[in-house]
Amino acid sequence: MLKKEKLIKKTEDFVKKVFLEDYTGHDWWHTHRVRVLAKKIAISESADLFIVDMAALLHDVGDYKFFGGDEEAGVLFVKKWLSSLKVTKELVDKILTVISNISYKNTLLESSNREKQNSPNFPSKEFMAVCDADRLDAIGAIGIARAFTYGGFYKRQIYNPKIKPMKNITQEEYKKTDAPSINHFYDKLLRIKEMMHTKLGKKIAKKRHRFLNLYLKEFYKEWKGKL
Ligand code: ADP
Ligand code: NI
Secondary structure (H helix, E strand, O other): OOOHHHHHHHHHHHHHHHOOOOOOOOOHHHHHHHHHHHHHHHHHHOOOHHHHHHHHHHOOOOOHHHHOOOHHHHHHHHHHHHHHOOOOHHHHHHHHHHHHOOOHHHHHOOHHHHHHHOOOOOOOHHHHHHHHHHHHOOOHHHHHHHHHHHHHHOOOOOOOOOOOOOOOOOHHHHHHOOOOHHHHHHHOHHHHHHHOOOHHHHHHHHHHHHHHHHHHHHHHHHHOOOO
């Protein structure tokens, strides 16, 4: 196996290439931000920084959306990359445990399906660091920018007062919704604060959550033409 720094550099170049043409808010810079924040959280949790770095780098390249909804194919793609690097099986397992459990929609699974997440390494400190960092990038000022970028890319409206957000959206509904982007605040963004795993994650989420609410308040005010 190559030195850890070399593995990280090679993976960085690989991921940059994968995301060269993504305009849905899932670009290289999202990965970059997740990586930076995940490592900060990892330090505060004494998690393994190499696993966190590799998992943060690879957490979205196997996203089910890029594989026509096939999650297995996404994980396989990452597995192939790691085996091309000749990373030990133990490390591969730890990295895959992080990325295969990270998707937001998987948290919408019925509790009876939760045993799927019964890998021996789950939830690892490394998972908690990367997962919190990924979720945090969906809220706050950047999260708002990403939501409207995503919505615009998929030709969604910004807001439609006639289309109310769904209460308790299910995994299936979440996957196929074409609701206006503001609804996504209720389907996902405003729920993130309660989904943090780490102390530092919670602290950052609280601040970013406040900003979401401030933004929504201002948004509705302007929508009604209030002065
Ligand atoms: P998931 O974790 O469910 O796979 P992603 O993390 O892939 O979702 O989403 C990428 C970015 O796009 C995030 O910032 C997310 O909030 C945003 N996004 C996802 N779905 C929508 C949607 N229906 N409307 C607006 N933004 C969305
Ligand atoms: Ni991500």
